[in-house]
Amino acid sequence: MAKVILTPKKVPELMLEAPCITTDAFAKKTPAQIADLEVREGKIPFKLGEYFEIVGNPGESAAETEIEIAGDCSRVKYIGTKMTAGLITVKGNADMYTGGWMKGGKIHIVGDVHSFCGIAMEGGDILVDGNAQNHVGCAYRGDWRGMRGGTIRIRGSAGNDIGTFMLGGTIIIEKEVFIHVSTHAEGGTVIIKGNVTGRVGGQMVKGDIYVLGKIQHILPGFTKVDQVRKEVDGQTFTLDHYIGDLGERHPKSKGKEIFANLYVRAAA
């Protein structure tokens, strides 16, 4: 893989919108051409080269390209937007919409991500070593089509609204989550290894949620049906199995009952 290293030169005064930081946009370009890509600070367009020092040549295609951002991107939004292949590593934090609408490839954030990580993602992998804020793998605001595929793994904790309108794919959060998990979901899997405050699976009609910690309040729309032993992310647990949300009906169930599954680790 041909590697391009971006070193931040200055901290933008406003948030920097840089959807051009993708392997697709970089492929086949010279460092000078990459530096010429457009980013926006507020509503004013600037060049990528004004914010980053760019070293190295990308590959012939997105799949052969690796981008390393050697520094903090706490104020850089939209890294890896709509990316289809290749690898992006951020050696620090990243701002909102990291890996949004992503179709393939891998993004590794060594620090934390802000909200909307992996929004409406269709494929690929996102790995966040730190924490995520809200709206991990959710749908764009107003949209009814959320994450369709791929995997998001957050090694830390996450905020609220995880996997809203989710249709497929997997979200794994290794520590705790606040509220609203898989609201309106019609598919996909969410695994939460820590505790959740509540409102898990509201209006969810299909898909699976695994909670290996505790849920403070299980929604009244969920009812316990049995206890199962299942493998979750490589380990086997005894889980209480709930179905729901009984207040919602799957729009395309056509008489056949379809429910979402909520698995909560059984008390020892």
Place this chain on the structure above:
Amino acid sequence: MTEILITHGFVIDPTQNINGDVADVAIRDGKIVDTVGSGAKVIDAKGKVVMAGGVDVHSHVAGPKVNVGRLMRPEDKLFKSPMAQEKFRMESGFSVPSVFKTGYDYARMGYGFVMEAAMPPIHSPHVHEEIHDTPIIDEAALPVFGNNWFVMEYLRNKEVENTAAYIAWLIRVTKGFGVKVVNPGGTAAWAWGLNCLKLDDKVPYFEITPSEIITGLLQANEYLGLPHSVHLHQNDLGNPGNFLTTIDSLKLAEGIKTKNKFGRTQVMHSTHIQFHAYGGENWGNFESKAKDVMDYVNKAKNITVDLGCVTLDETTTMTADGPFEHHLHSLNHIKWANTDVELETAAGVVPYVYDKDIRVCATQWAIGLELGLYAKDPERVFITTDHPNAGPFTRYPRVISWLMCRKARDATLNTFRHKDKVIEATTLDSIDRELTLYEIAQMTRSGPARCLGLSKMYGGLAPGMNADVAVFDLNYKSMPTDPVAIEKALQRAALFVKSGEIVVRDGTVLSHGHKKTVWVNVKMPENPQVVRDITQCFTRDYTVGINNYPVRDYLAPHPYVIDVDVEA
């Protein structure tokens, strides 16, 4: 104002029977004139087509329901909002664009006049505020009458004169333009959770049928002699097998004579006819009845229609047909907004995805084009997409390229998953007709202008008319064989002169122009009963006082008022 001379273009002007003759168009003080002085700014349009500014007869571009659409669909703006042109306003949205994008995009396509197709009377101040905020294009708005309590009560008692007096009052106070009827009776029935799908379904409480409402309003409209006819959105929209109701409603215009001083020849304009030309009994055997509907329309000289072509985009439906929107929501399960407008109407908003790989959507697409291709008199059949219900208005050039090129239709048809079923359910594949640019000019310029009673101002290039002139980069003598080139040329006018000012050049907006709000001031002798009824109703039923109801003059600061004197 400066003088402009557009020289050597292929002029297409159906109002003067000019079909591609190389001629000059002279402009002075916002009007077309015969000649201009030697100091005029000369624009060479050699090898390009010169037409009048487009006239859109039916489009939802301003008002509360459009705003609800904008609010409930932030995703409609995502990746679809280009950077603002320097010194111009931000443009956002696709199916429900911001007012600025609306004005700019219409101007880029060379449109000079747009009719906002449904204004809830009580919210008319909001409609006028948005119209005023829309740059460049002239606009007017049609208040809705089909489910109005006054109208239904008067017409139940067969009081056409009182209805006319009420219409005159309402059009005046709302600064409206004509009589819009949306799902007559059905929207009122929606307050009881019901609908009127047939012409003889009774409206609860009011005990009146849709056919009585339509007939009464047709008579009242001609009694007043308004510039525009009744503008009818029929009952039973969008349901399989509705074409019989459609033809029955069109038949209600039989025997009604036009009476107006504006050159209008029709008594009924039936809008977005595509949604009303469906056969079959359910979505399984849903099929086109475009031929049946157009056979009737072609015969009936006192009817005009607009197409409402499906453009196969993700869009936002919005209509005063409240029950239909609920029906649509229960089909697609996407978000739904619904409102009741006190005493007057209701409305609903639902996003909708016309997916080319869904058989019904693809069939709807074919029906819209069939209707246009079966039109024998293009002066009475107009191109619309019922923006944004069947697709955004920015797709007009694409619709035109489909109508003009069989190749373009085939290319789209070949991408359908259910191509064979679409061919089976419609007759589109058997139609070889390709409309000419002259016919397109009739369907988008002279025809709609005459239908709206505005043929002295818009839709043509005769001296004395408004100087709305669009120049497109199309060589009329050797039209491009590639439909995409036609679409591209029509999407971005090479030049657009609006009211004598150059507002667009090569698809770039140059000026906010001088927009006008056109409204009709109906003057008729005071009708004491109607005055008393209105006063009483405002005291008893309305949540607003009668003095707070009218649209103030400052809300329409650039009016063009059409006076209509009604003799007693």
